[in-house]
Amino acid sequence: MPKAGEAGPRRTIKRGRVSLAADIDTALHELGLNYSDFARVIGTAPSNVEKWVCTGIEPRSKFFVRVMEELGLDPADYFDLEMKQLGKAVAAARYRKGWTLEELAAKSGVSFSTLQKIETYDRRPAKETVLAICAALDLDAEAMLLLRERLPVRN
Numbered sequence: 001m002p003k004a005g006e007a008g009p010r011r012t013i014k015r016g017r018v019s020l021a022a023d024i025d026t027a028l029h030e031l032g033l034n035y036s037d038f039a040r041v042i043g044t045a046p047s048n049v050e051k052w053v054c055t056g057i058e059p060r061s062k063f064f065v066r067v068m069e070e071l072g073l074d075p076a077d078y079f080d081l082e083m084k085q086l087g088k089a090v091a092a093a094r095y096r097k098g099w100t101l102e103e104l105a106a107k108s109g110v111s112f113s114t115l116q117k118i119e120t121y122d123r124r125p126a127k128e129t130v131l132a133i134c135a136a137l138d139l140d141a142e143a144m145l146l147l148r149e150r151l152p153v154r155n
Contacts, residue, residue, distance in 0.1 A: 021056040027071035028053075042066045060120065065091045086130075086147040091119045093137040108136035124148065 028038055028049075035049040044063055051057050052067075059067050068074070074096075094104050101119075105112045110125075110132050118125050118133075125133070130148050134141040 019056055020058055021053050023073060024049075024067065024071060025053045027073065031071070038070070042070055064088060065095050065119075068092075068095060086125070086144060087119045089139070089144065089147065090115070090133055090137070093139055094119075097137065104133070104136060108132045 028034070033041070035053070036046040039046040039049045042063060043066075048059070048063070052059050058064065094101070099107070101112050101115050104110070105115055108115075110129050114125065114129065115133070118129075125148060127145060127148065130144050131141055133139070134144050
C-alpha cells in the first residue's frame with residue numbers, strides 16, 4: 001500500500017462504478033487517508049476534498065489529474081470527450097500518456113503556461129493551438145475544436 005504522496009498502483013475501476021465521488025471515497029479508505037491528509041498531499045483545503053466526496057462536484061482540472069495520480073485512478077474512466085470540457089480532455093489524455101506539462105509543451109510546441117491555462121480553464125485556445133495539442137496527444141481534432149467553440153471568449 002502506498003504512503004501519502006506516493007503514486008498508488010494504477011487501478012481501473014470498471015465495476016459498475018457509481019461516481020467519481022464514490023471512487024475517491026473508496027480509494028481514500030483503501031489507502032487509510034482522511035480528507036485532511038489527502039488535501040495536504042495534493043495541496044488543497046480539506047473542505048475541497050469533502051466537497052468532491054460528499055456533493056459529487058468534480059475537482060477542477062488543476063486538481064483532477066493530481067487526484068487521479070495520487071489515488072491510482074484512470075481519468076479516462078471519468079470523462080467523455082463530447083460531454084466534458086476541453087481542459088479535462090487535454091489533462092486526461094496527457095495523463096494517459098504519462099506526460100508532464102513540460103513534455104506536452106515540448107512535443108506540441110505550445111508553451112507550458114498556455115497548456116496550464118487550458119487545463120485550468122483560464123484560456124480559450126486558438127484553433128492552431130488545439131490542432132497542435134491534438135497532434136501531440138493523438139486526439140480527435142474535430143471533436144476538440146467543437147469543444148473549443150463552446151468555450152466563452154474572454155476579453
